[in-house]
Amino acid sequence: MTPYLRFEIVCQYRRLDALLWRLLLPAALYPLFRLTSSSAPEATFQGLPSDVSSMVIFAVLATLLSGVFATAPALAAERASGWLAQLRAMPLPATTTVAAKVAAALAFALPAIALVMLAAAISEGVTLGFGRWIELTLLLWVATAPFAALGVLIGLLTPSPVVAQSAAAGAIAVLWVLGGMVTEPSDLPGALETTAGLLPTNAAAELGWAAARAEAVPGSALAVVAGWTAGLGTLGALAWRKLGTR
Amino acid sequence: MSPPASDIRHWRATGNSRSVIAMVLEPVVKLSTVTRRFGEVTAVDELSFEVGRGETVALLGLNGAGKTTALELILGLQRPEVGAISVLGRSPGGAVASGGVGAMLQRGGLPEGARVAELVELVRGMYRRPLRLDESLALAGLERLARRRVDRLSAGQQQRVRLALALAGRPDLLLLDEPTAAMDAATRRSFWSRIAESAAERRGLLFATHRLEEAEEVADRVLMISAGRLVADGSASEVKRAAGGIAAVSFRAPGASLEVLERLPAVESVVIAGGRVSMRSGDLDRTVRALLASGTWVEDLEVESPRLEDALVKLSGEPEARE
Numbered sequence: 001m002t003p004y005l006r007f008e009i010v011c012q013y014r015r016l017d018a019l020l021w022r023l024l025l026p027a028a029l030y031p032l033f034r035l036t037s038s039s040a041p042e043a044t045f046q047g048l049p050s051d052v053s054s055m056v057i058f059a060v061l062a063t064l065l066s067g068v069f070a071t072a073p074a075l076a077a078e079r080a081s082g083w084l085a086q087l088r089a090m091p092l093p094a095t096t097t098v099a100a101k102v103a104a105a106l107a108f109a110l111p112a113i114a115l116v117m118l119a120a121a122i123s124e125g126v127t128l129g130f131g132r133w134i135e136l137t138l139l140l141w142v143a144t145a146p147f148a149a150l151g152v153l154i155g156l157l158t159p160s161p162v163v164a165q166s167a168a169a170g171a172i173a174v175l176w177v178l179g180g181m182v183t184e185p186s187d188l189p190g191a192l193e194t195t196a197g198l199l200p201t202n203a204a205a206e207l208g209w210a211a212a213r214a215e216a217v218p219g220s221a222l223a224v225v226a227g228w229t230a231g232l233g234t235l236g237a238l239a240w241r242k243l244g245t246r
Numbered sequence: 247m248s249p250p251a252s253d254i255r256h257w258r259a260t261g262n263s264r265s266v267i268a269m270v271l272e273p274v275v276k277l278s279t280v281t282r283r284f285g286e287v288t289a290v291d292e293l294s295f296e297v298g299r300g301e302t303v304a305l306l307g308l309n310g311a312g313k314t315t316a317l318e319l320i321l322g323l324q325r326p327e328v329g330a331i332s333v334l335g336r337s338p339g340g341a342v343a344s345g346g347v348g349a350m351l352q353r354g355g356l357p358e359g360a361r362v363a364e365l366v367e368l369v370r371g372m373y374r375r376p377l378r379l380d381e382s383l384a385l386a387g388l389e390r391l392a393r394r395r396v397d398r399l400s401a402g403q404q405q406r407v408r409l410a411l412a413l414a415g416r417p418d419l420l421l422l423d424e425p426t427a428a429m430d431a432a433t434r435r436s437f438w439s440r441i442a443e444s445a446a447e448r449r450g451l452l453f454a455t456h457r458l459e460e461a462e463e464v465a466d467r468v469l470m471i472s473a474g475r476l477v478a479d480g481s482a483s484e485v486k487r488a489a490g491g492i493a494a495v496s497f498r499a500p501g502a503s504l505e506v507l508e509r510l511p512a513v514e515s516v517v518i519a520g521g522r523v524s525m526r527s528g529d530l531d532r533t534v535r536a537l538l539a540s541g542t543w544v545e546d547l548e549v550e551s552p553r554l555e556d557a558l559v560k561l562s563g564e565p566e567a568r569e
Contacts, residue, residue, distance in 0.1 A: 014359035082351055085351055086408075090369060
């Protein structure tokens with residue numbers, strides 16, 4: 001861990017307001033959703049009992065909030081305040097700065113995902129084998145990477161935290177709906193069904209559902225996660241470079 | 247009277263405040279006909295100057311003159327369309343990456359949630375031979391604030407944190423952009439005395455300011471820029487002299503006649519209002535000597551320093567001074 005990453009994580013953990021919705025909101029929403037859900041206890045979704053499948057969906061929400069929503073406005077604020085320019089005037093490689101932002105988002109996603117699992121275990125009595133809990137958590141954690149890269153990209157491209165917040169919320173909504181988190185991808189019309197399978201939200205959920213079903217890790221979903229991470233990460237690095245040499 | 251262009255060139259070549267050593271050795275900063283445009287606006291226009299080793303140089307100009315752009319070019323935060331920049335014998339980016347430069351930006355925000363000491367410690371860790379943490383904090387007068395969160399400090403305290411960050415790496419070159427803009431006179435004095443305390447650690451200091459008196463008190467040499475162009479380069483007194491005819495004096499002189507005052511040497515204008523005489527002069531020393539010798543009873547004499555605005559108008563308004 002670089003000193004700058006440690007510094008980032010420590011500073012971010014001190015922002016209590018952000019911590020609340022970042023870590024606790026998805027875990028708090030899950031039992032609320034189950035309470036108001038009309039699906040019968042024996043109903044299945046994605047071949048899983050609905051309490052388990054929706055636990056995965058809320059864990060995906062945790063990855064989105066930690067990745068996109070926590071990163072973009074904070075980074076835009078640092079850009080607007082001039083702190084990013086100050087960092088560029090110091091001997092800190094650009095890659096270190098961008099990588100630390102992504103890594104810090106991941107450092108928050110892990111407890112956020114785990115808290116959703118805990119909420120499911122407590123409120124719905126969801127039980128999975130120990131190995132499956134670990135696999136599920138780790139796969140969803142890996143699936144946070146493209147969202148963190150997206151958060152960095154939005155933060156670097158938007159002029160103020162307010163704009164970044166709106167852009168992040170819009171991106172989350174689009175990825176959520178088109179990624180098949182509201183309806184099964186097969187219920188989406190025509191081309192959208194194909195698109196859904198290519199989105200990182202859907203890939204994250206696929207990884208989680210497969211782990212919950214005790215199936216092998218779906219390679220296609222991993223490829224989608226890797227592809228989006230590489231693509232968005234490259235765009236983020238380019239945006240950083242462009243900012244640095246206006 | 248403003249000086250002819252040849253005089254300005256003369257200062258550049260022989261300015262007496264530049265030490266011989268500085269002229270012999272490679273400059274710490276060198277800009278060669280650098281131009282930077284933003285759309286239609288030319289922020290920096292064929293700017294050339296050097297900062298020699300050991301020099302403290304003020305970049306003096308009004309708001310919007312191009313000072314910040316010039317400093318950002320030297321830091322590699324901007325790239326010039328035309329021209330070359332060398333910093334500590336390297337490219338600007340290379341000099342920053344090597345840890346040779348410490349900077350205080352005009353609008354350098356501080357990260358939310360960080361405590362003073364851990365922020366200074368983070369920056370120390372980026373440099374090869376930094377000051378000790380306690381030295382960095384002491385230089386900026388932050389010992390008692392070490393554990394405070396930076397987002398809970400006053401504006402003046404935050405400015406001291408920025409100073410600590412700029413000094414922490416013991417940089418060879420220190421760049422400060424309007425470092426005292428938000429400070430009162432007492433804070434400004436203590437700021438510059440802190441900078442002076444750290445002078446032995448570095449090879450050059452370049453700071454932007456819009457205060458002529460600050461440039462005069464602190465800098466060995468003053469570069470005056472207007473509309474992105476260098477309009478004067480010399481010691482503060484040389485620049486002031488170049489801006490000639492702008493010093494003013496005011497006093498009470500019961501019974502003094504306007505005719506007598508207007509006939510004093512070098513007087514440019516005289517105004518008598520409410521019993522108080524205001525006089526502008528091209529050579530204040532001569533005017534005041536003659537005034538006192540004339541037997542005029544003078545009370546409550548106040549001398550007004552040449553105003554930068556006047557100097558800039560004078561210097562940048564002369565087409566030949568622009569070369």
